[in-house]
Amino acid sequence: VPSNVFIGELEQLVLLTLLRLGDRGYALPLREDLSRLAGRSLSRGALYRTLERLEAKGFVSWDLEEDVPDRGGHPRRRYRVSASGVAALRASRRALLHLWSGLEQVLR
Amino acid sequence: MTARHTVSPPQWIVRWLRRILPPGSAGATILGDLHEEYGCVRPGLRNFWYLWAAIGLSLGASRTTRPSRVTAFVTRDVRLAVRSLVRQPGYAFGAILTLGLGIGATTSIASVVYGSVFKPLPFDQAGRILRIGDQWGNVPPTSLSSMSVANFLDLDERSRTVERFAAFTYGRSTISGAGGARSVRTLQATPGFLDFLGVAPQHGRDIGAVDPSNIVLVTDDMWRASLGGRPSVVGDTILVDLVPHTIIGIIPAGFVFPGEPELIRPLEWSPSRRANRRQRSIEGLARLAPGIAPSVALQEMNAIFAELASAHPKENEGVRIAGMPLTEWMIQGARNRMAIFAGAVSAVLLIACVNVAALLLARGERRRHEMAVCAALGADRWALAARAVAEVAVLGAAGGLLGVLLASWGVKVIVATFGDTIPRASAIQPDGTTLLAGIAATLLASLVTAVFPAAQAARLTESLRATRSGLPGRQTLRRVLVAAQVALAVVLASTAGLLLNSLWRLGRIDLGVVADRVITFGLALPPARYTTPESMSQTFTAILEELRDMPQVESAGATTRRPLFGGTNGTVRVVGGKSSERVEQRAITPGYFDTVGARIIAGRDFVESDATPGRRAVIVNDAFVRGLLDGASPIGTNVTLANSDVTYEVVGVVSDIREMGPEAAAPAGVYWAAGSAGPSFTNISTVTIVVRATGSPSSVLPIVRQQLAARDPDLALEDIATLESLWSRRLGRDRHTAVSLLGSFAVVAVVLGCVGIYGVVALSVQQRMREFGIRLALGATGGRLLGHVVLEGVLIAVAGTAVGLVGAAFAARLLGRMLYEISPRDPATLAATAALMLAAAVLACAWPAMRAARVAPIDALRQE
Numbered sequence: 001v002p003s004n005v006f007i008g009e010l011e012q013l014v015l016l017t018l019l020r021l022g023d024r025g026y027a028l029p030l031r032e033d034l035s036r037l038a039g040r041s042l043s044r045g046a047l048y049r050t051l052e053r054l055e056a057k058g059f060v061s062w063d064l065e066e067d068v069p070d071r072g073g074h075p076r077r078r079y080r081v082s083a084s085g086v087a088a089l090r091a092s093r094r095a096l097l098h099l100w101s102g103l104e105q106v107l108r
Numbered sequence: 109m110t111a112r113h114t115v116s117p118p119q120w121i122v123r124w125l126r127r128i129l130p131p132g133s134a135g136a137t138i139l140g141d142l143h144e145e146y147g148c149v150r151p152g153l154r155n156f157w158y159l160w161a162a163i164g165l166s167l168g169a170s171r172t173t174r175p176s177r178v179t180a181f182v183t184r185d186v187r188l189a190v191r192s193l194v195r196q197p198g199y200a201f202g203a204i205l206t207l208g209l210g211i212g213a214t215t216s217i218a219s220v221v222y223g224s225v226f227k228p229l230p231f232d233q234a235g236r237i238l239r240i241g242d243q244w245g246n247v248p249p250t251s252l253s254s255m256s257v258a259n260f261l262d263l264d265e266r267s268r269t270v271e272r273f274a275a276f277t278y279g280r281s282t283i284s285g286a287g288g289a290r291s292v293r294t295l296q297a298t299p300g301f302l303d304f305l306g307v308a309p310q311h312g313r314d315i316g317a318v319d320p321s322n323i324v325l326v327t328d329d330m331w332r333a334s335l336g337g338r339p340s341v342v343g344d345t346i347l348v349d350l351v352p353h354t355i356i357g358i359i360p361a362g363f364v365f366p367g368e369p370e371l372i373r374p375l376e377w378s379p380s381r382r383a384n385r386r387q388r389s390i391e392g393l394a395r396l397a398p399g400i401a402p403s404v405a406l407q408e409m410n411a412i413f414a415e416l417a418s419a420h421p422k423e424n425e426g427v428r429i430a431g432m433p434l435t436e437w438m439i440q441g442a443r444n445r446m447a448i449f450a451g452a453v454s455a456v457l458l459i460a461c462v463n464v465a466a467l468l469l470a471r472g473e474r475r476r477h478e479m480a481v482c483a484a485l486g487a488d489r490w491a492l493a494a495r496a497v498a499e500v501a502v503l504g505a506a507g508g509l510l511g512v513l514l515a516s517w518g519v520k521v522i523v524a525t526f527g528d529t530i531p532r533a534s535a536i537q538p539d540g541t542t543l544l545a546g547i548a549a550t551l552l553a554s555l556v557t558a559v560f561p562a563a564q565a566a567r568l569t570e571s572l573r574a575t576r577s578g579l580p581g582r583q584t585l586r587r588v589l590v591a592a593q594v595a596l597a598v599v600l601a602s603t604a605g606l607l608l609n610s611l612w613r614l615g616r617i618d619l620g621v622v623a624d625r626v627i628t629f630g631l632a633l634p635p636a637r638y639t640t641p642e643s644m645s646q647t648f649t650a651i652l653e654e655l656r657d658m659p660q661v662e663s664a665g666a667t668t669r670r671p672l673f674g675g676t677n678g679t680v681r682v683v684g685g686k687s688s689e690r691v692e693q694r695a696i697t698p699g700y701f702d703t704v705g706a707r708i709i710a711g712r713d714f715v716e717s718d719a720t721p722g723r724r725a726v727i728v729n730d731a732f733v734r735g736l737l738d739g740a741s742p743i744g745t746n747v748t749l750a751n752s753d754v755t756y757e758v759v760g761v762v763s764d765i766r767e768m769g770p771e772a773a774a775p776a777g778v779y780w781a782a783g784s785a786g787p788s789f790t791n792i793s794t795v796t797i798v799v800r801a802t803g804s805p806s807s808v809l810p811i812v813r814q815q816l817a818a819r820d821p822d823l824a825l826e827d828i829a830t831l832e833s834l835w836s837r838r839l840g841r842d843r844h845t846a847v848s849l850l851g852s853f854a855v856v857a858v859v860l861g862c863v864g865i866y867g868v869v870a871l872s873v874q875q876r877m878r879e880f881g882i883r884l885a886l887g888a889t890g891g892r893l894l895g896h897v898v899l900e901g902v903l904i905a906v907a908g909t910a911v912g913l914v915g916a917a918f919a920a921r922l923l924g925r926m927l928y929e930i931s932p933r934d935p936a937t938l939a940a941t942a943a944l945m946l947a948a949a950v951l952a953c954a955w956p957a958m959r960a961a962r963v964a965p966i967d968a969l970r971q972e
Contacts, residue, residue: 027141045165048138064133070147072116074140075133 007059007088013038014050015059015089018081025079027051051079059085117146117158118540128166138165155540185498193502199471200503203464206860207507207557210460211549212514213853217453218545219519221446223536225439230362230535232306236271238402239437240392240409243430252430252437255392257377258385259416259424266412267394269405274304274393275375278367280794282634282824283334284347288817291632291826292330295369302359302372304395312342312357315374322353325372328361329534348373350636350822364535366438385416385423394431406431439531448846448922452603452853455596457549459860461556462596464503466589466864468561470871472496479565489565496565500558508550515542526845560585587904590864594908594945595915597857602916602941603923604850609937610928611847614839620765620774621671622705625662626831627805628670629812632794634822645783648795649719652697654815655799660808662800665700666782670796670827672834674767680778683746683755686736692767692777693749700779701762703798704831711743711760718759719783727760732776749778756780769838771928798831805830843926858945861908862952869901870956880960881968890961897957898950905949909942916941 007015017033018025027047035041042050054060062077081089122139129135142161149157193200228234241252242259255275264273276297283290298304302314302325315325324346326335335341335355345352348371359372375390396405409429417424472479479492516538527533564585631651638644648666655664669676674692681687698714701707709730718725726747733742746755764774782795801808809828816823829837836844873880880893920932930937 027137028144043164044138044142044161045167048134052134064137068140070144071140072143074136074143076140077133077137 007057007092010040010042010046010050011054011059012089012092013040014047014054015081015085018060018079019086019089023078026076027079030079054085057088058082059088115147115151115154117143118155121158121162125162125165152537152539156543159540159543185494186502188495189498189502193499199467200506203467203503204506204510206460206463206467207503207550207553208510208514209856210457211508211511211546211553212518213856214453214457214549215511215515215542215546216518216522217449218549219515219538219542220522220530220536221450222541222545224442224530224532225446227532227535227541229435229438230307230364231434234306234435235433236396236398237305237434238394238396238405238431239434240394240406240429240431242388243428245426252391252432254388255390255429256385256388256423257381257390258383259413260390260392261382262416263392263409263412263429266415267405267408269397269400269408270394271397272300272304272395274298274301274395275390276301276393277375277390278369280630280632280826281348281371281373282350282632282822283371284350284822284824285334289822289824290334291630291824292370293367294371294373295365295367296373296375298375302357304393307360307363309357310360311339312355314357315372319356319374321374321376322348322351323356323374324348324353325357325359326355327359327363327370330370331358347822350634362535364438364532366531368534385420393434402431402433442529442531444922444924445529445846449849451919451922452600452850455600456853456856457553458556459593459596459857461553462589462593463860463864464500464507464553465557465560466586466593466867468496468500468557469564469586469589470867472561472564473871473875492565493562496561497558500554500561504550504554504557507553508546511549512543512546515546526849529845560589586868590861590868591904591908591911593857593864594861594905594949595912597854597861598909598912598941598945599915599919600850600854600857601944602913602938603919604847604854605937605941606920606927606930606932606934607843607847607850607923609930609934610926611839611843613930614770614843614928617766617770619672619770619835619838620706620763621831621835623831623835625801625803625805626703626705626798627801627808627828628796628798628831628834629828630670630794630796630826631816631823632826637820637822649697649783651816651819652699652797654819655797655812656699658808658811658815660802660811662802663699663703664797664799665697665703666795666797667696667700668694668782668795670829670834671704671765671798671831672767672769672838674775674777678749680732680736680776681748682736683748685745688736688776690775691732691736692775694777694779695782696779697782700798703800704765706765707763709761709763710741711758713760713762714779714781718781721784723781723784724754724756725759725781725784726756727762727779728758729762729774729777729779730764731774732778733761735776747778749780766838794826796827846923846926858948861905861945862948865901865904865949866952866956868904869897869953870959872900873897873956873960876960877963877968880963881965884963884968885965894957894961897960898953901949901953901957902946905946909945912945913938913942 013034014030017030017037020037021029021033031042031044031047034047051060055062059082060079061082062079065076065078068076125139125142126135129138142158145161146154146158231237239252240255242255243251244253257275260273260275263270267273274297276295279294279296280291281294283292297315299315299317299319302309309325310328312325315323331337331341335344335346339358341355342357344355346355347353353373381387394405394409396402406429409431413424413427413429417427482492483489519536519538519542523530523533523536530536631648633644633647638647652664652666655661674694676693678691678693679687679689680691680693696714698716698719701713708727711727714725714727717723726749728742728747733739737745742758742761745758747758748755762779765777766772766774767777768775799805799808799812813825816825883893884890916938917933920927923932
């Protein structure tokens with residue numbers, strides 16, 4: 001991962017939630033889990049924009065599923081965290097853990 | 109079938125979203141996600157939810173595009189407007205409340221009118237369903253008479269333009285169970301009735317062609333309220349008229365049909381009924397074949413009827429067939445009323461807009477100086493206009509929100525209060541339509557309101573010459589606006605006055621009954637238990653005796669129809685004299701006349717011995733004596749009923765009762781004693797019991813119920829009403845509804861008009877303080893100034909009232925038949941309205957006028 005690609009907190013949350021969702025990486029469960037597990041209720045616009053940004057950075061990819069029932073004939077995107085996305089998460093985790101170490105006493 | 113059940117969001121929002129969402133699969137995915145969620149939202153809220161989500165997405169989308177003039181308006185002007193309104197909470201509150209009330213009233217009425225008149229019926233391709241019926245002679249084609257079974261079956265067989273037919277009849281049944289007996293409205297309908305309408309049962313199935321007769325379909329309401337709302341009740345048995353019936357299906361929620369039936373039972377005909385052309389008792393429906401116009405189908409059906417008339421001239425001479433779209437039939441008679449409501453409420457909205465516009469203008473006057481400074485410093489006039497518009501936008505949005513909230517409550521209040529005069533009332537509730545109507549009303553209100561202040565700001569060519577209190581005498585536009593408000597208020601008040609006057613005239617008519625303390629109810633004896641005419645007659649007699657023994661009951665009697673609601677007429681012939689085909693006929697018990705308050709004019713009332721088989725005594729009314737006996741003494745005269753030769757002896761004459769309502773004179777009438785040789789109760793399993801209480805009639809009811817339940821727990825009371833309420837129903841519930849709605853609108857309008865006058869006069873006084881001070885200093889008296897100021901307000905009111913009276917004369921024509929013995933231009937009513945408006949105007953001027961008169965010259969001069 002090039003060091004100049006910045007990864008924001010919201011992007012991290014989205015990537016982690018997508019990893020947890022596994023094969024169910026659709027927008028609706030993603031938004032639900034973000035609110036349920038991370039306590040972040042995102043507006044629809046913000047969620048789609050974040051996904052767009054992650055895609056531009058190459059951190060997520062998607063497959064298009066056609067003919068899903070109850071969607072009025074519209075397709076569905078299944079998102080997956082790419083290898084570089086995982087790498088970015090790993091780098092971010094490392095940095096965070098590094099910064100955390102020694103501060104446990106202060107922030108307990 | 110399934111296509112009807114999949115839900116899809118409003119297409120206009122989808123189209124709008126397509127335009128603002130990114131192209132390609134990104135946008136399509138978002139649409140799909142929204143669609144999926146839409147399906148999970150509660151049906152009543154779905155469309156709100158979708159619109160809300162779309163607005164959210166559109167705000168997000170606009171953030172990514174470059175800032176435009178619109179964005180500048182939103183971020184700068186609206187923010188400024190909000191700030192300036194927050195600084196003047198009183199003014200903002202007044203304006204928002206006024207707009208909110210106007211928008212709320214308009215939105216409520218629009219929702220009710222839409223739900224009742226324009227909303228498509230919840231039937232598949234309802235436009236293809238015609239309500240058909242016999243049409244006799246010259247009666248208008250809108251009144252459909254019942255058809256005979258044989259004619260109906262012939263139509264069914266021969267018609268090519270009609271895909272299929274259905275028939276139904278109305279009735280009542282008693283349902284008994286753990287909670288006691290209850291009388292319900294029923295519909296008997298031909299097999300496949302729900303399928304005919306294009307409605308799928310939510311559980312169970314439709315009535316089939318080979319079903320037994322003891323099955324029922326129940327409505328959603330009844331299923332939820334009385335049967336626990338479990339799908340498993342399909343297949344259970346309930347007691348209908350004491351006979352076990354199997355529930356075969358549950359009708360879906362939102363089903364509407366005239367008469368609001370609670371149960372649907374199969375309508376079947378014996379072979380003799382199928383061949384009967386004389387007995388006309390069924391109501392017809394026809395679903396036209398695709399692409400066939402109603403007129404074409406009616407033409408074909410009439411051709412078939414012509415064949416039937418030549419084949420069976422005795423039964424079918426002079427009968428045609430008439431029909432109208434089912435929707436049309438269901439809302440008959442409501443259009444006019446709805447037009448009146450819509451007109452009245454539009455006037456209220458207009459007044460509210462004009463009021464706020466006038467407020468804004470006044471504010472503009474005060475801020476002229478500030479605006480002039482802005483203009484001098486280089487602000488272009490459009491920027492100034494944009495600020496004025498922003499202020500209206502903020503007020504409009506807040507008022508609209510308040511209005512929609514008020515409307516969601518108002519719709520329920522209107523339906524609860526006037527439900528029985530509004531067709532399809534049960535299906536009306538606040539929904540997406542309410543919201544759309546609210547948005548439309550808000551946009552309209554904002555537009556009307558914004559025009560004047562924006563024009564005022566844009567036309568600002570005054571220099572800094574303007575003093576801080578504004579330029580005196582530049583209020584012409586405001587005066588015109590306020591006068592317009594007064595005119596609208598006068599239109600509303602005078603139409604309400606005309607209606608009130610009609611009601612008062614109607615109320616003074618003597619209907620021939622003494623209505624206080626009298627309660628009436630229907631009582632049906634289940635035919636399964638009371639099998640013989642004798643047992644029925646004995647039961648009714650015993651019930652009446654028990655009632656009369658109760659200390660709370662002054663007198664009691666029974667009859668075959670509700671008092672004041674006549675309509676059973678037939679031929680009566682005076683032996684050796686005249687005869688008439690339209691003589692009102694009723695069987696009654698001794699004590700009936702006493703109870704309803706009719707007087708015996710000559711001869712005697714019935715006694716118990718008249719009510720025995722073999723006795724042939726009748727009582728006629730005064731109208732009968734005048735009409736058929738030319739005023740000769742009738743006691744001892746013989747008459748025959750119907751077309752039989754059996755003669756009955758007249759034993760008494762009773763005072764007239766206006767059975768056909770206050771507007772029609774009392775019809776000639778014949779009464780015979782129930783249980784005597786005449787046609788009696790036994791033909792009809794339901795009778796109406798009338799009870800005069802010693803105290804309040806409502807306190808008698810529980811005791812009566814108790815007594816009846818003790819006698820037979822399966823007896824149910826139906827159509828419980830006081831005679832007073834029957835009377836006021838006869839006076840016209842339409843009129844009551846119209847008077848209360850128009851009356852309340854008129855009060856709001858007059859108050860708003862006065863607020864307008866007050867505003868103009870108060871501002872004018874404020875601006876002319878200096879002038880008044882000088883005049884006082886030069887010797888003018890306070891009284892003179894007071895008169896001067898009041899005159900200013902009154903002149904506006906006079907101008908408005910004059911225009912309003914002209915408008916009122918036109919508006920009153922809309923009321924049409926609702927007016928009773930009063931001209932739409934009744935001078936007394938119009939004069940009273942004008943006087944009321946002018947008096948209110950004087951009151952509105954009083955406070956500013958007093959301020960002007962009490963001003964101390966030195967203070968007034970110092971102000972500058």
